[in-house]
Every structure is written in C-alpha cells, then in structure tokens.
Amino acid sequence: MxxxxxxxxxxxxxxxxxxxxxxxxxxxxxxxxxxxxxxxxxxxxxxxxxxxxxxxxxxxxxxxxxxxxxxxxxxxxxxxxxxxxxxxxxxxxxxxxxxxxxxxxxxxxxxxxxxxxxxxxxxxxxxxxxxxxxxxxxxxxxxxxxxxxxxxxxxxxxxxxxEEILKNNKQLKRLGRITGYLKEHYTEDVSLEKLAGIFGYSPAYLSRMFQKYAKINYKEYLSSVRLEHAVRDLEETDLAIGEIALNHGFPNSKAFSNLFRKRYGMLPNQYRKTVTSEKxxxxxxxxxxxxxxxxxx
Structure with missing residues (x-):
C-alpha cells in the first residue's frame, strides 16, 4: 500500500x-x-x-x-x-x-x-x-x-x-501548522483545549476553523490521523490488533475496530487477511x- x-x-x-x-x-x-x-x-x-x-x-x-x-x-x-x-x-x-x-x-x-x-x-x-x-x-x-x-x-x-478561494487558502495554511503538530503528537492525549492553548486560540475558535475550512470537526480529524498510522502497522507488522490500537492513541481495540469498519467496510483482522501489495x-x-x-x- x-x-x-x-x-x-x-x-x-x-x-x-x-x-x-x-x-x-x-x-x-x-x-x-x-x-x-x-x-x-x-x-x-x-x-x-x-x-x-x-x-x-x-x-x-x-x-x-x-x-x-x-x-x-x-x-x-x-x-x-x-x-x-x-x-x-x-x-x-x-x-x-x-x-x-x-x-x-x-x-x-x-x-x-x-x-x-x-x-x-x-x-x-x-x-x-x-x-x-x-x-x-x-x-x-x-x-x-x-x-x-x-x-x-x-x-x-x-x-x-x-476572494473566498484566497481566504480559504490562507486559513488552510494556518491549519497546516496545527495539523503538523498533531502529526508529531497524535499518540498523546491532545485535547482541543490543549491544542488551542499551544497555538494561542480559544477552543471555540479553533473548532470553528476546522469545521469551516477543513470541513471536518477536530475529534474526527484526530481519529482519522490515528487510524491511518494504525493501518500502516496493520499492513506491515504482525502486531496484535489491540497493541496497534494502543500504540496509536486509541483507548482500546474496540474503538479502533469501529472506526476501521466505518472507513473500510470490514474489521481489521479481515483487512489484514485480504490486503494485497500495490506492487x-x-x-x-x-x-x-x-x-x-x-x-x-
């Protein structure tokens, strides 16, 4: 993949x-x-x-x-x-x-x-x-x-x-710096309040930025970042599903499996059995x- x-x-x-x-x-x-x-x-x-x-x-x-x-x-x-x-x-x-x-x-x-x-x-x-x-x-x-x-x-x-295109572009550049931080710290307990404080925004303002310009709320965004990293381990390692979930910031394997099924239409263990290489x-x-x-x- x-x-x-x-x-x-x-x-x-x-x-x-x-x-x-x-x-x-x-x-x-x-x-x-x-x-x-x-x-x-x-x-x-x-x-x-x-x-x-x-x-x-x-x-x-x-x-x-x-x-x-x-x-x-x-x-x-x-x-x-x-x-x-x-x-x-x-x-x-x-x-x-x-x-x-x-x-x-x-x-x-x-x-x-x-x-x-x-x-x-x-x-x-x-x-x-x-x-x-x-x-x-x-x-x-x-x-x-x-x-x-x-x-x-x-x-x-x-x-x-x-002007709307220019404005959206500038705002997404700002969000890009914030999501860059999330890429480094996604395994941690990064609450909206904590992230807003780091970048000098109020939680409400940062939440509106995500929703208006990225068209997704903060919680869904963070979960999706965790999911993608977990999927890579699912494809490339033999780690247990629960271990992968915990390694990438999910509270437990059930939370990981539920989100995975929503996106991929199958459970992680099914995906692991059916995935084929891009090559x-x-x-x-x-x-x-x-x-x-x-x-x-």
Whole structure:
C-alpha cells in the first residue's frame, strides 16, 4: 500500500523525480478516504472502474477515462465503493514557484477537451513506463511530466480567483501548522483545549476553523490521523490488533475496530487477511483509454 496519510498530507516525491506517482489505495473497493487536504497539486485519473470524488461539497462520479485535478489546500474526499484502477499524480507546489501570483499562490481550472485527452495520455504513458521500468524510463517519465506541467501552466492556470478561494487558502495554511503538530503528537492525549492553548486560540475558535475550512470537526480529524498510522502497522507488522490500537492513541481495540469498519467496510483482522501489495496491482492491466473528461474544482 502507499504512504498517503489521511490528514494534512506531506507529499514526498519518488526518488530522483519531482513528483509522486502511484495507484490509488482504494483499488479493491469498499474504501473511503474522508476530507483532507495538502499543499501539493493532485490528479486522479481513472483507468478502470469508478470513483466517487467530493470536492467543494460537490460530488463527481469518475468513470474510466475521467480525471480530476485538485488544487493546493483544496479539501477533498474519495469514496471507492467498487473496484477501480486509478493513477494518482502528486506534484509539490514548489514545482510551480516560478508561476506564483503576488500572493504566492497558483490555481488551476479547466481547458478544452483536446487538452484533457492529452493530459490523460501523458499520465497513462508515465504509468506504463513506471510499471515496466525499462532502461531510461526515468527520462521518459520526466519528458511526459514536463509536457504535463507545460499544459497546466499554459492551458489550465487560472489568473482570476475569488476572494473566498484566497481566504480559504490562507486559513488552510494556518491549519497546516496545527495539523503538523498533531502529526508529531497524535499518540498523546491532545485535547482541543490543549491544542488551542499551544497555538494561542480559544477552543471555540479553533473548532470553528476546522469545521469551516477543513470541513471536518477536530475529534474526527484526530481519529482519522490515528487510524491511518494504525493501518500502516496493520499492513506491515504482525502486531496484535489491540497493541496497534494502543500504540496509536486509541483507548482500546474496540474503538479502533469501529472506526476501521466505518472507513473500510470490514474489521481489521479481515483487512489484514485480504490486503494485497500495490506492487502486484501495479504490474498488471496496462490498458489505455482513449477518451477523458476533467471535472473542475
């Protein structure tokens, strides 16, 4: 499985490359990743199956050949009730530093259908090259990536954005510092009151910040951070379920199991038995798709 975490994500590019490319971890279906955000630009391109994508309180159903582009600090959620094969490309915001506005900001929107098809084709080529890893594949991927970056800044970049978008972006930057602290201390008893005191806010104000700008309440957010770290131990270790729960801040195994079942549709021990490696999924079914549509944020 990949290393995406359900929180304010820190994107670590693949070694030697200015981006991160992988298959979406919900490929087996019955998977939910609730509201989260990150500084990076993110593209989800569906090769097979179907995804339900939630962006700015709107739902988009993505079928094979569709993709969605997520801007920096844009709150989004993904539901995968059915099996799918979805390419995910994450691009650190700093890649676009030369194209920032005066507010140190860049925003992407929609372009024409021909550009959509070209973007999907580039992602498909990068995906296949990464899976096959033939001699020089890194150069091929970089070539496609720079073409993609060119399309984004020349065809998809939006110069006029509303005040509400700018305000939300600034607030999520502030929240990013707070969630960064939570990433380091999530195993502790970090109450809303304690966190608010550390950052100089009242508990009520901090609670409103989470709800208004991250679209999730503080308690749910902290639980989700704990869950993602616990899931990694579930996948990568032989530790008992109860031990994993306690190691990651849950009061007991029941609390962990209840939250896990809500998100994954199964109990932790069932998940452990059925989980398959991303490498196995990545090495099969390189089937191209001719058409594509972009759903806008």
């Amino acid at each position: 990949n290393d995406i975490v359900y929180q304010h994500e820190v994107i670590v590019p693949d070694r030697g490359l200015p981006f991160k490319l992988f298959l979406f971890e919900g490929g087996g279906g019955k998977y939910i990743r609730e509201k989260h955000w990150h500084r990076s630009i993110e593209i989800f391109a569906v090769r097979q199956g179907q995804l339900e994508f939630f962006l700015n309180e709107k739902k988009y159903v993505l079928a094979a050949g569709d993709f969605v582009l997520v801007n920096s600090n844009e709150v989004h959620a993904i539901h995968a009730p059915l099996p799918n094969e979805t390419i995910v490309l994450q691009i650190p915001l700093a890649v676009f530093a030369d194209y920032y506005t005066e507010e140190q900001f860049i925003w992407f929107s929609h372009s024409g259908k021909e550009d959509d098809r070209q973007v999907f084709s580039l992602l498909e080529t990068m995906f296949v090259a990464y899976g096959e890893k033939q001699t020089g594949y890194e150069l091929k991927m970089l070539s496609c990536f720079y073409q993609l970056e060119y399309l984004l800044v020349t065809r998809y970049r939006k110069f006029e954005v509303g 196995e999924r990545f090495s099969s079914h390189y089937l191209p798709h001719k058409g594509s549509r972009l759903f806008l944020m």
